[in-house]
Amino acid sequence: MSMTSKLKEALVGLKAGCVTLDYPAHPRPVAENFRGRPIFDASKCIGCAGCANNCPAREILVLDVYQEIRILKYLGRRCTYCGRCADICPEKAITMSHEYETATGNIGDLQQRLDLFMSTCQRCGRCFKDISPLEQLKLKGYRFDDLSNERWIFRSRAYLESEPVVDDIKIELD
Amino acid sequence: MLKNLCQKMFGRSLWVYHANSGGCNGCDIEVLNVLTPYYDVERFGIKLVGSPRHADVMLCQGPALRATARALRTAYEAMPAPKLVFAIGGCACGGGIWHDTYAVLGPVEKVIPVNFYIPGCPPRPEAIIYGVAVAVGLVDKKVAPVEFKELEMPIPRYHPSDLRGKDEMVVYEKMDKI
Numbered sequence: 293m294s295m296t297s298k299l300k301e302a303l304v305g306l307k308a309g310c311v312t313l314d315y316p317a318h319p320r321p322v323a324e325n326f327r328g329r330p331i332f333d334a335s336k337c338i339g340c341a342g343c344a345n346n347c348p349a350r351e352i353l354v355l356d357v358y359q360e361i362r363i364l365k366y367l368g369r370r371c372t373y374c375g376r377c378a379d380i381c382p383e384k385a386i387t388m389s390h391e392y393e394t395a396t397g398n399i400g401d402l403q404q405r406l407d408l409f410m411s412t413c414q415r416c417g418r419c420f421k422d423i424s425p426l427e428q429l430k431l432k433g434y435r436f437d438d439l440s441n442e443r444w445i446f447r448s449r450a451y452l453e454s455e456p457v458v459d460d461i462k463i464e465l466d
Numbered sequence: 467m468l469k470n471l472c473q474k475m476f477g478r479s480l481w482v483y484h485a486n487s488g489g490c491n492g493c494d495i496e497v498l499n500v501l502t503p504y505y506d507v508e509r510f511g512i513k514l515v516g517s518p519r520h521a522d523v524m525l526c527q528g529p530a531l532r533a534t535a536r537a538l539r540t541a542y543e544a545m546p547a548p549k550l551v552f553a554i555g556g557c558a559c560g561g562g563i564w565h566d567t568y569a570v571l572g573p574v575e576k577v578i579p580v581n582f583y584i585p586g587c588p589p590r591p592e593a594i595i596y597g598v599a600v601a602v603g604l605v606d607k608k609v610a611p612v613e614f615k616e617l618e619m620p621i622p623r624y625h626p627s628d629l630r631g632k633d634e635m636v637v638y639e640k641m642d643k644i
Binding site for chain 1: 559594596597607609
């Protein structure tokens, strides 16, 4: 009985074949919604430090060196890849990449450091971020305001009345 | 001759000891996953042993806690001389989310010297195999530090020649006049 059961087991094993991954020789793709190492895009970042304030591991550091340069440093050592920085980023400057082969002998290899230029207010001299995301959402694309009638138009297909408005700027919401 | 042959044959076969100093068991499950036939890390000669006296490599998971730091140090000292330490997971690499609480001393490297870091929370089994392959010398590491710097100021209001110091300790000379 034991002999036959062993033979059956051998047949099952032969049918399954080789299941072991040949991993370091061949790359292994990840799932579509996999969150790997976050990648910071310096050209999109406006330096609002929302990622640093929302990181649960507190590993995105912000340093205002002087008036106009802000340093944003991502350490990468205790990151849990939760993706909250990418969620909170108003400019989508942080993307959770599919990169997981991050083993290294030197922990400093995982750092990302951005030196960001911040605008200065001409009146008070403090730093501010350029335009808030809400304002930018409103101001996206070209604007076709009616200069002769002094009308502020949100969308170019707004209907304009022919008689000019004299008292104040009125907002057309289409 | 037999000794030389053995050293040649088993020179790259690492016997690993699996030390958890207060992690959440996520990394432990991934390490045990690596030892299963699907990821089969024994083809690199890696074998899990139960005692640090038999081991060449220590796999550390979890941060160094106040309660377990001394035990971790003892286990490290019990290993025979050519020894490696792998820090697996975000806790062992950098202290984890609770890196600043009263019970946590910090990353494992505060207690014992660490040779290789495998970040992730938890790292994929493939990432652990990749770290082992980096240590054995089968593949090269992929990550490098990224640095972006503003080479030119967009508005030439404060001239860079007025700045003194290096790196993060920059002082602007005419700060009082602003």
